[in-house]
Amino acid sequence: MNTLVQQTIGWVDNRTGLRTAIRKFFLEDVPASTGWPQVFGSVALFLLLNQALTGILLAFNYSPGPGDAYSSLTYIIHQVAAGHLMRGLHHWGSTLMIIVVACHMLQVFVYGAYKKPREVTWALGVVLLLITLGFGLTGYLLPWDNKAYWGTVVTTQITQQVPFAGAYISTLIGAANGVGALTFARFYALHTLVLPALMIFTVAAHLTLVRRHGVAPAAPDDQHKRPFYPHQLFHDVVAIFIAFLALFLAAALIDVPLERMADPTDTTYVPRPEWYFLFLFQSLKFFHGPFEVVGSVGLPTVAILAMLAIPFIDRGRMRKLTERTAAIAVAILTIAGWSSLTLAAVASTPASLTSPPPTALDSKLVAKGAVLYVKAGCDSCHQVNGVGGHIGPALNRVAKRRSKEWIERHFVAPGALSPGSIMPPYRFPKEDQDALVTYLFSLPD
Ligand code: HEC
Missing domain, CATH: 1.10.760.10 (Cytochrome c-like domain)
Known part of the structure; x- marks a missing residue:
């Protein structure tokens, strides 16, 4: 019996190289100093798979189109078996993914793991962040409730401010005549066809490079190595389990709000972007009139270029974490800036507007x-x-x-x-x- 199993495995390996590939994957050496700080990449990958799976399950019952989208979503939430849970996993999964991706980038940044020869790995990571944000931006419209509609009105107005290309971009995303059926179709296609393809390709390239250059050692003088399995795999699995537990609890216990259906006549509605874009929303308040474009387009572009440039600016040798005071200071300042802008935006959110109650009932x-x-x-x-x-x-x-x-x-x-x-x-x-x-x-x- 045993020999039969072994023979089968041997045959499969001989024809496909599967066992060798799996072995190579699990037994590849990583620096011995690798541990908890290095788990975020794996957790982000897990969350991406969760988004793909729950996204497909939602799409099975979702009718893409303004109006229909809203009705089919109410149907998913109230009628489809586990539909409520599915939507929760997809919604909170995207939130958690943004958080984990940010942690992953922060870890790579403070450790200086972007340094030579990993500059391209880092650049692809920045691209992955942008793709993730693109998913958030396009997915925001898909429930077609008032929040989705008015949020997207604001986003599309910002794209119109892009110098030179603004009008062209807003035609491209189907928003030249306001947010409507065409915008919806474009966002849906981006969210379910274009971005997933880009994501798969970029993740594959990112992981190939991670394997090619190996995990960056946490300390420059650390020459000790040990296999990925079991030590680091254990850390990764525990972290993924914790993330899954948190996600599942959020999906089961916290309702994702669905406001009433998109209403273009409701001009009293106060649009809000998703929480991770709030800081941008808030920083727009510092710019007025012709300078608005500086905040809405200029600063984000500079921030992205700066991120891409980091490995070329900071070219010194790998250092110990305790010696990376400048990087840690930059990280703390960034987090502090982001949080205060976000908190200020939350604090300035007005309570919902209400019209006077009815009187004189017959x-x-x-x-x-x-x-x-x-x-x-x-x-x-x-x-x-x-x-x-x-x-x-x-x-x-x-x-x-x-x-x-x-x-x-x-x-x-x-x-x-x-x-x-x-x-x-x-x-x-x-x-x-x-x-x-x-x-x-x-x-x-
Ligand atoms: C086939 C399903 C259907 C039927 C039947 C129906 N409605 Fe509606 N109704 C909707 C949908 C979907 C909306 C949300 C989109 C909209 O505003 O038109 C809505 C919106 C409304 C609104 C606006 C609510 C808001 O908060 O904006 C009112 C009021 C309303 N319906 C009243 C009625 C009344 C009264 C009847 C019966 C005479 C009725 N509806 C029959 C589906 C229906």
């Missing part, structure tokens, strides 16, 4: 409206007091968001006010319309 009209509401089948899509369908937004607080006039115009042509809406148009007689609106405005919070 109880007879309310009763008539309640009956009409069920007769017309509104409850198949909307929830009232926790009962009803999930396709449209819950209507209990609709009076806080909408005026009577808005709702009446919306009845006749939902798509005109909420582009892509799947709510059918209704032409009620005037009294019925009054009754329905009065009923909706009478609902408790």
